[in-house]
Amino acid sequence: MTTHQGIGAAVSDVATMIGRSVRLSRRNVDTVFVSMLLPLLMMALFVYVFGGAIDTGTQYVNYVVPGILLLTTGYGAASTAMAVADDMTTGMIDRLRSLPIRGFAVLTGHVAASVARNAASTAIVVLAALAMGFRPNAGPAEWVAAISLLLLYVIAMSWLAAALGVIAKSVESASALSFFMLFLPYLSSAFVRTETMPGFLQPISRHQPITPVIEAVRSFLTGTPLGTNGWVALTWCGGLLVFSTTLASVLYRHRTSQ
Template sequence: MTTHTGVRTALSDSTTMIGRSIRLSRRNTEMLIISVALPLLMMLLFVYVFGGAIDTGTAYINYVVPGIVLLCTGYGAASTAMAVADDMTTGMIDRLRTLPIRGSAVLTGHVTASVARNTVSTTIVVGVAIAMGFRPTATLADWLLAAGLLLLYVLALSWLAAGLGVVAKNVEAASALSFAMLFLPYLSSAFVPTHTMPSFLRAISDHQPITPVIETVRALLTDTPVGDNGWIALTWCLGLLAASFTLATTLFRRRTRG
């Protein structure tokens, strides 16, 4: 009975914080616009300005869309880090201590809101890409597999962002700490095939988590063989999720102890 009560309390606390985080996201229209507008601008730039000069063996827009989608999740995660940092430094956590609510539910709320934001922004990006000429040949099963992998990646990235927000001294520091999440897609196969890169850069691009995720999503959406990228991407995402969740919750407990 005690266990059931504890579970119900945890769910209730998390639901309350999820609702709060989603309301904050709706009010922060500037961040919502940026998290969607910047990936769209990048897609327009690469497709219409650089796309004609880049040979990928297929229509460039079909090649670049999966990379833009992951770039989009990076912007969404960066806003999560800043939102968590704001709560940690403006007294929000201290106020929660006076209420019958679990403080750690704050992180759950921010992560869930991040997933919701990324779902909306990804849908918009894919919709605009289709209007621009993106023609995926995926089956329903392929779409579901791609969506599942992207969801896992977004969860992992959002928990990592939450951890960065916990350790940041202020919102500006959280923005700086999350810069790697915005920059890493450029050192992947998001925009050009890795074999066109210098050998030292290719070694980085081929052995970082974003490249196999992009290659897997790209293969699923274009109905081409996934190969080893599928299990490599899944391993990266699960490992990053486990490590990020553990790191964020541990750091949160340490910082709010006392």
């Protein structure tokens, strides 16, 4: 087989598994619906219930939307971990191993479907935020920068979720393993300024990966000072992507070779 044929076969495998994962997402309407509904409920809760009591120096809906966007990706990533775990534990991977399909295509399909779900969820959240009073002052370049950073973050988190799905022994344990993806934004600057937190939490909030991503997106969309947050966010997301893809690939090969 020539190199060109090998690349063509690999692309075909990936496209096939992406199509399969997207079809599975369409069938699991309840999971997709919940992953879109929960961030909307959280945004409504913070904007309408808590927002009046939280002083961020600006209109609270403008402050909280970037955090909700990252929270949305956490819900999407959690569903990716469960989808991968379902494949790993129901015999689907064993059936695929009997076919001439490259192993990495399976995980790539799940990640691509996760990115598609998150894109739809993010669009819905932004539209709902605009209806709630969100007023970004970003120009075309800032929107491109914000979307690009969110896309890099989503891909990195989706690969990490895929790795967790590979090692999970059941769909339920995959959900439990991915819990930190949902919890970590609450220990960031997503909902309140870090300086208002207790002293022992402030270093954790400032130096964890979620905070610089949120602050960079907030800067792009609402014009707050960017500082070093852009480069720090890119470093975190790029490093997490390299780590996650490597980890997922190694774990998948190890588990499917047994």
